[in-house]
Amino acid sequence: GSSDAEYDVVVLGGGPGGYSAAFAAADEGLKVAIVERYATLGGVCLNVGCIPSKALLHNAAVIDEIKELKANGIEYPAPKIDIDQLRSYKEKVVARMTGGLAGMAKTRKVDIIRGNGRYIDPHHIEVKLTSGEGKVETGETTTLAFKNTIIAAGSRVVNLPFIPEDPRIVDSTGALALKFVPEKMLIIGGGIIGLEMGTVYSTLGARLDVVEMMDGLMQGADRDMVRIWQKKNEHRFDNIMLNTKTTAVEAREDGIYVTFEGAKAPAEPQRYDLVLVAAGRAPNGKLIGAENAGVSVTDRGFINVDKQMRTNVPHIYAIGDIVGQPMLAHKAVHEAHVAAENCAGHQAYFDARVIPGVAYTNPEVAWVGMTEDQAKKEGVKINKAVFPWAASGRAVANGCSEGATKLIFDADSGLIIGGAIVGPSAGDMIGEICLAIEMGCDADDIGRTIHPHPTLGESIGMAAEVAMGTCTDLP
Numbered sequence: 191g192s193s194d195a196e197y198d199v200v201v202l203g204g205g206p207g208g209y210s211a212a213f214a215a216a217d218e219g220l221k222v223a224i225v226e227r228y229a230t231l232g233g234v235c236l237n238v239g240c241i242p243s244k245a246l247l248h249n250a251a252v253i254d255e256i257k258e259l260k261a262n263g264i265e266y267p268a269p270k271i272d273i274d275q276l277r278s279y280k281e282k283v284v285a286r287m288t289g290g291l292a293g294m295a296k297t298r299k300v301d302i303i304r305g306n307g308r309y310i311d312p313h314h315i316e317v318k319l320t321s322g323e324g325k326v327e328t329g330e331t332t333t334l335a336f337k338n339t340i341i342a343a344g345s346r347v348v349n350l351p352f353i354p355e356d357p358r359i360v361d362s363t364g365a366l367a368l369k370f371v372p373e374k375m376l377i378i379g380g381g382i383i384g385l386e387m388g389t390v391y392s393t394l395g396a397r398l399d400v401v402e403m404m405d406g407l408m409q410g411a412d413r414d415m416v417r418i419w420q421k422k423n424e425h426r427f428d429n430i431m432l433n434t435k436t437t438a439v440e441a442r443e444d445g446i447y448v449t450f451e452g453a454k455a456p457a458e459p460q461r462y463d464l465v466l467v468a469a470g471r472a473p474n475g476k477l478i479g480a481e482n483a484g485v486s487v488t489d490r491g492f493i494n495v496d497k498q499m500r501t502n503v504p505h506i507y508a509i510g511d512i513v514g515q516p517m518l519a520h521k522a523v524h525e526a527h528v529a530a531e532n533c534a535g536h537q538a539y540f541d542a543r544v545i546p547g548v549a550y551t552n553p554e555v556a557w558v559g560m561t562e563d564q565a566k567k568e569g570v571k572i573n574k575a576v577f578p579w580a581a582s583g584r585a586v587a588n589g590c591s592e593g594a595t596k597l598i599f600d601a602d603s604g605l606i607i608g609g610a611i612v613g614p615s616a617g618d619m620i621g622e623i624c625l626a627i628e629m630g631c632d633a634d635d636i637g638r639t640i641h642p643h644p645t646l647g648e649s650i651g652m653a654a655e656v657a658m659g660t661c662t663d664l665p
């Protein structure tokens with residue numbers, strides 16, 4: 191049956207972009223619905239992304255740290271790992287967070303319409319209702335009318351065409367399902383997602399190979415920072431294949447055989463027990479009937495928006511992974527708030543100077559704003575200041591003296607325009623550098639701010655003092 195419910199705002203997609211937009215619009219007093227095909231809110235981030243990966247990574251980091259205690263005279267027996275219980279821990283974390291979202295939607299009186307949504311014209315969306323865990327369609331359809339709509343339909347895993355179907359070949363979702371720990375694992379794609387999942391599996395006992403088309407892992411971060419991570423992680427890898435292409439994947443009874451092409455590629459196909467394909471994500475722009483609403487979609491499936499998050503159709507907004515890189519949850523949430531405020535009649539703009547990126551590996555690698563590599567490429571004159579954690583008493587005490595904190599200043603204005611941290615909790619600390627950039631701080635502002643001693647976060651103040659020439663903690 192078709193109810194013609196009329197909403198101020200219909201949000202397509204219940205991920206971090208979608209639910210944030212819906213809740214913000216409801217808080218403005220608007221009548222709001224979320225259309226989401228899956229049983230829970232939270233999208234990729236909560237269900238098969240940020241949160242379950244961190245639930246596993248936390249356990250891996252604790253295991254790694256306990257191993258390192260041996261050098262201090264504290265030795266534990268090798269961990270006994272009950273993979274079913276670990277998986278259920280991860281599932282409980284996800285359930286608790288998605289359950290929380292359902293409650294928050296209810297308090298705000300946001301309607302959740304369970305189904306596959308497709309725009310049929312600029313003011314209506316048709317929803318094929320779904321039930322069950324997945325997105326099984328019930329055969330029932332409902333149509334919602336809206337004054338404004340916010341497209342937050344996210345992205346999906348890119349599948350490589352030559353890869354066969356086999357339970358030993360997984361994407362990030364399959365890797366998070368944690369069915370078994372392989373002896374030998376290949377990661378196709380040396381980006382954040384692949385390396386995070388590799389960290390988990392390696393700590394649980396897998397040997398890793400990684401293949402990457404570009405000339406380095408963790409693209410986007412400065413090489414000097416990535417090198418610190420790599421040195422600490424060499425023990426996990428048998429082979430790091432850079433500038434290398436994967437050209438064939440064959441599933442045989444005794445393993446998955448993969449052929450590579452590149453200067454240092456092994457001549458013979460290599461055998462793996464598990465292959466993780468982490469070669470990127472594609473936006474869902476072409477799958478939602480955008481054309482029926484008059485919304486332009488790029489060839490690759492992205493939807494272009496202006497600084498108010500408006501598409502080419504003024505009452506239709508788009509946010510999150512579907513509008514472009516970086517595909518990160520915190521970017522989606524901030525765009526969501528802008529779109530919701532505009533739906534409520536305010537004049538809001540997305541004008542973040544910087545968006546941080548974090549690899550929650552061990553150690554973590556976090557970066558924001560201008561990198562050294564980027565400055566070189568773009569001819570921007572910079573001053574950089576690096577504080578090596580070997581000079582931090584807390585880092586030495588914590589056994590993480592290999593870490594580093596780097597700040598990048600504009601040479602002309604002296605203002606901070608970038609920064610990076612490698613070490614445990616780098617992701618938790620990078621926020622201070624983000625704030626410093628947003629507030630237009632120079633080295634003095636940061637260096638004269640009293641940071642608590644002894645902390646890892648203090649390294650940010652010390653790096654600023656390096657820039658000022660007043661750091662007394664370096665030889």
Ligand code: FAD
Nearest residue numbers: 203205207227233234235239240307344510511517518519
């Ligand atoms: P999504 O989260 O993709 O949500 C879109 C929602 O729309 C989905 O729930 C989908 O079911 C629904 N939908 C789509 N089309 C329709 C339709 N036609 N009808 C009904 N519903 C529809 N980001 C970070 O910032 N930090 C991290 O640590 C991090 N870790 C990650 C780890 C992994 C393994 C992965 C895969 C991603 C990770 N990300 C991380 C990225 C992050 O998950 C995404 O950037 C974020 O989820 C994007 O939010 P979104 O709201 O744009 O879209």
